[in-house]
Amino acid sequence: MPEVLVIGAAxxxxxxxxxxxxxxxxxxxxxxxxxxxxxxxxxxxxxxVPLDLETGAGLAEAMAGVDGVHHLAxxxxxxxxxxxxxxxxxxxxxxVSRFVxxxxxxxxxxxxxxHLRKAEAEKVVRERIASATILRPAAYLQNLEGGVRAGLLxxxxxxxxxxxxxxLDDVAEVAAHAFIQDGYEGxxxxxxGPETMTMREMAAVATEALGHPVEARELPLDAxxxxxxxxxxxxxxxxxxxxxxxxxxxxxxxxxxxLRSLLGRAPRTWRELLAS
Ligand SMILES: NC(=O)c1ccc[n+]([C@@H]2O[C@H](COP(=O)([O-])OP(=O)(O)OC[C@H]3O[C@@H](n4cnc5c(N)ncnc54)[C@H](OP(=O)(O)O)[C@@H]3O)[C@@H](O)[C@H]2O)c1
Numbered sequence: 001m002p003e004v005l006v007i008g009a010a011x012x013x014x015x016x017x018x019x020x021x022x023x024x025x026x027x028x029x030x031x032x033x034x035x036x037x038x039x040x041x042x043x044x045x046x047x048x049v050p051l052d053l054e055t056g057a058g059l060a061e062a063m064a065g066v067d068g069v070h071h072l073a074x075x076x077x078x079x080x081x082x083x084x085x086x087x088x089x090x091x092x093x094x095x096v097s098r099f100v101x102x103x104x105x106x107x108x109x110x111x112x113x114x115h116l117r118k119a120e121a122e123k124v125v126r127e128r129i130a131s132a133t134i135l136r137p138a139a140y141l142q143n144l145e146g147g148v149r150a151g152l153l154x155x156x157x158x159x160x161x162x163x164x165x166x167x168l169d170d171v172a173e174v175a176a177h178a179f180i181q182d183g184y185e186g187x188x189x190x191x192x193g194p195e196t197m198t199m200r201e202m203a204a205v206a207t208e209a210l211g212h213p214v215e216a217r218e219l220p221l222d223a224x225x226x227x228x229x230x231x232x233x234x235x236x237x238x239x240x241x242x243x244x245x246x247x248x249x250x251x252x253x254x255x256x257x258x259l260r261s262l263l264g265r266a267p268r269t270w271r272e273l274l275a276s
Contacts, residue, residue, distance in 0.1 A: 002067035010038035068098035161251035192254030
């Protein structure tokens, strides 16, 4: 079985990808920011290694001898393109045979600066590693899970915008397959969920699935900027505000055909996730 370096392994995506790989018998080097206190997936097949994506410190050591790299940048990070360049260059230097880059659905969408950075990062990766697999996931269903389990689905955009949020574990399963199955080399894969739903509809389904009321509430963007957004670095705040305005205008919708075909089964629905 191969050994895979998972970058951002203490984050939401990295933990899911590490779990998906380890549960298939793949050894994982779980790269974590030096000094991080976030929990990493713990298991006999996973071991943590320090890596600072902003400076590249630890990169060569973390990558030495691995067969594959799953690269992602921290959410809305201004250095995403430089990180992609640094990690892809290191993978080429080390002769890593499989490279997966975790992008986003519709990276070309110019209404969201962090999507455009993803488009540029994809280009940087593709120029260096033609065989790289690029995953373009929709927003995760799990982003909303904690709130609805507590009875509130609150978002700073229209409750009537439409989304095809995807189960993060389905995305992680595809990421794991990209390292252990053939056919993923050079592919760019949209990974959208199986249902197109508004936030209002997701709250209604959650109410039924959880057996307690789940309120859907729109938070004015100004209230988000003055509240949760106020503690963020300026660029992250601006990027997220641009994302919320884009979601307000048109949601984020993709086609589920690719995900269904790669999984060889129906992707998990919102109701199934909440019932699990
Ligand atoms: N969330 C979604 O719905 C979604 C959908 C599609 C695509 N994506 C993409 O998936 C990627 C990951 O998102 P996420 O939600 O999983 O992010 P996340 O939970 O914030 O995880 C990012 C991880 O990166 C680590 N990190 C931060 N700065 C670092 C540094 N300088 N060096 C090394 N590691 C560093 C963080 O460490 P600490 O834990 O120590 O802070 C964290 O564990 C993003 O690029 C995002 O755009 C997300």
